[in-house]
Amino acid sequence: MRDYIIVTENLSYSYKTAGGAQINALSGVSLKIERGEFVAIVGVNGSGKSTLAKHFNALIPPQSGKCVVCGCDCADSQNTLLIRQNVGMVFQNPDNQIVAALVEEDVAFGPENIGMPPEMIRERVRFALAAVGMEDYRRQAPHMLSGGQKQRVAIAGVLALQPSCMVLDEPTAMLDPLGRREVLSAVLELNRQKGITIVYITHFMREAALADRIIVMDGGRAALAGQPKEVFYQAEKLKKLGLDVPLPADIAWRLRQKGVSVPPVVTEEELAVALCR
Amino acid sequence: MLGNITFGQYFPGDTPVHKLDPRTKIILTIIVIAATFTAADFWAYSLLTAFFVFVTALGRLSFVRLLRSVKPLWPIILITFFVHVFSGQGETLFRLFIFKITGAGLTQGILMSLRLVFLILFSSLMTMTTSPLELTDGLERLLRPFRRIGLPAHELAMMMTIALRFIPTLLQETERIMMAQSARGADFKSGGLTRKARNILTLIVPLFLSAFRRADELATAMEARCYHGGEGRTRMHELALAKSDALAALIVVFLAAVLAFIKWCG
Structure with missing residues (x-):
């Protein structure tokens, strides 16, 4: 039997706008995320990605359907703290998720909240800052750091709780290319070295291409899912959903249109190998 | 430092x-x-x-x-x-x-x-x-x-901590909005008192809007990190x-x- 860390069944969520219009953010999403997996969730604005992500952290209780995280039902508010310890969440704007005026104080915020003894908190803070390569900045004020560094501090803040899963909601959307690379490589390392399950929401297909699996959201539904190769193979469908396709996959698709048989590819290298055959 | x-x-x-x-x-x-x-x-x-x-x-x-x-x-x-x-x-x-x-x-x-x-x-x-x-x-x-007589000691301290954290950020933001408004022709330096006051308004309104949005996001982020008030909370540095x-x-x-x-x- 496979070990699933997040399971949703027919999960739906709707809300009313200020104008009184009913909006279905999620309509019947059923998915399973395995322990240790790196899953990317992509989709245009308003496709329900963030709403879905907030369910994983019990920030939103399910309206209908089921959401089970680490074996705990999200609908039961008694599980909330346990779920939040197990599933950390990193948001888009690094400025708006750092609480304290000192990097190490901020990283300590999570462990302090769950009442950990001080000695253990210091240990966790050291571990978390080292994991994202920010140990030299522990006595710095967050507003003096670059965007990428701030986002790494935010990741450390989540990591200090030693979660088994981390949900990142467009963590690189506000960063420059350098910051984006810093954050992405930190996330990849957490997944590969520490075995933390990653749910990575992004607009950047290049980032999604690195995942084990991609889930494409559209209008509150999971429209497509599968390995990057399989998903990008359906380039036409992706384009219809308003999404980009990485250049190699796009070239492969255009060639296929012209009648050249090209296998599913994701990277430039794979495309080159496929074409040279 | x-x-x-x-x-x-x-x-x-x-x-x-x-x-x-x-x-x-x-x-x-x-x-x-x-x-x-x-x-x-x-x-x-x-x-x-x-x-x-x-x-x-x-x-x-x-x-x-x-x-x-x-x-x-x-x-x-x-x-x-x-x-x-x-x-x-x-x-x-x-x-x-x-x-x-x-x-x-x-x-x-x-x-x-x-x-x-x-x-x-x-x-x-x-x-x-x-x-x-x-x-x-x-x-x-x-x-x-004094918590026993209803003084919210932890909440006051948390407010001060967050204020300390966000004052520099909001100052940076003020500067940014000022530049953005100046680029669109706003003048914060000259003019009479009423004009100055009206121009300051174009600074204050976006600043407040952004501060409220930040507060909302910060509250969500704090909750996501297991914050549930001062109850049962410990500190790294006692x-x-x-x-x-x-x-x-x-x-x-x-x-x-x-x-x-x-x-x-x-």
Whole structure:
């Protein structure tokens, strides 16, 4: 039997706008995320990605359907703290998720909240800052750091709780290319070295291409899912959903249109190998 | 380091004064200020001055900087001085229009202004040697017993922490909005008062909007990190009293005792 860390069944969520219009953010999403997996969730604005992500952290209780995280039902508010310890969440704007005026104080915020003894908190803070390569900045004020560094501090803040899963909601959307690379490589390392399950929401297909699996959201539904190769193979469908396709996959698709048989590819290298055959 | 937190007037250091527990510093400052208000003669003030010089030297602070901290409050000191000078009882020294100046009034005026000056100096000594973070921590611990009567000690401290964290960010944001509005032709420098006020409005409205959005996002992020109020919360750095705190307390209590002695028995 496979070990699933997040399971949703027919999960739906709707809300009313200020104008009184009913909006279905999620309509019947059923998915399973395995322990240790790196899953990317992509989709245009308003496709329900963030709403879905907030369910994983019990920030939103399910309206209908089921959401089970680490074996705990999200609908039961008694599980909330346990779920939040197990599933950390990193948001888009690094400025708006750092609480304290000192990097190490901020990283300590999570462990302090769950009442950990001080000695253990210091240990966790050291571990978390080292994991994202920010140990030299522990006595710095967050507003003096670059965007990428701030986002790494935010990741450390989540990591200090030693979660088994981390949900990142467009963590690189506000960063420059350098910051984006810093954050992405930190996330990849957490997944590969520490075995933390990653749910990575992004607009950047290049980032999604690195995942084990991609889930494409559209209008509150999971429209497509599968390995990057399989998903990008359906380039036409992706384009219809308003999404980009990485250049190699796009070239492969255009060639296929012209009648050249090209296998599913994701990277430039794979495309080159496929074409040279 | 902490020096780049733009407000407050903390000067980082490694002196015995800096290293005192913030709780000790807060309480002792209150005691010293209270003692200042009993001081009424030359000897009492000499003693206070000596104590002030001693602490300043021990904390390796600059006297000029400390005296400068009195500057913004000059008007209040002057008003206090004149109110007392003109309302004094006793023999008239000389007259000025309808005001009469008496010897007692003059002494009273000088005493009251001196007290105010010392009040500012001693509180500056505390804020210059204690980082805002430590102060917040100290205040939270000191206010903890009052939770029973409904004082939200933890919430107050959390508010101060968040304010400390966000003031620099909001300042950066103000600068950004100002530039954005200037680029669109807003003028924050010239024009009459009404025009200036109207232009400031174009700065304040976006700033508030963004502050509310930040607050909303921060609240979500805090909840996501298991924040659920002060209940069952621990701290990474627990405050601990040391021998130096006891020594400092002894010195201050002795000072207060001598001042009391001068006042009532001297």
